[in-house]
Amino acid sequence: MQHSQQNKNLMARSSSGTSTLLVVVLLVITFPIWIAVLAALFGVIVGLFGAAIGVIAAILGACIAMIVLPFKLFFGWGDFHFPFFQTGNGFVILLLLIVAFVLVQKGRKTGKA
Numbered sequence: 001m002q003h004s005q006q007n008k009n010l011m012a013r014s015s016s017g018t019s020t021l022l023v024v025v026l027l028v029i030t031f032p033i034w035i036a037v038l039a040a041l042f043g044v045i046v047g048l049f050g051a052a053i054g055v056i057a058a059i060l061g062a063c064i065a066m067i068v069l070p071f072k073l074f075f076g077w078g079d080f081h082f083p084f085f086q087t088g089n090g091f092v093i094l095l096l097l098i099v100a101f102v103l104v105q106k107g108r109k110t111g112k113a
Contacts, residue, residue: 074091 074094
C-alpha cells in the first residue's frame with residue numbers, strides 16, 4: 001500500500017514537472033509573438049488616442065474659423081484667396097456666397113415641384 005502511494009506521488013510530481021517544462025518551452029518559443037501582439041496593441045491604442053486629439057483639434061479649429069470668418073470678410077483682415085481670383089473686399093465674397101445659396105435653393109424648389 002505504501003508502494004502504490006509512492007508511485008502516485010512520483011507520477012503526480014512527474015506530470016507536474018512535465019507540464020511546467022511544457023509551459024516554459026511554449027513561453028520561450030512564443031515570446032516573440034507575444035511581444036509583437038503587445039506592440040501592435042500599444043500602437044493601436046496610441047493611434048486611436050492621436051486620432052481623438054486630431055478630431056478635437058479639427059473641431060476647435062472649425063469653431064475658431066466660424067468666429068473669425070465674419071471679421072475677416074467685413075474688415076478685410078488677413079489674406080483671403082479664392083482659387084481663381086483675389087479680393088481684399090469681403091463684401092464681394094459674401095455677396096457671391098449669398099447668390100450661390102439662393103440659386104441652389106431655387107433649384108431645389110423648382111426640381112421638387
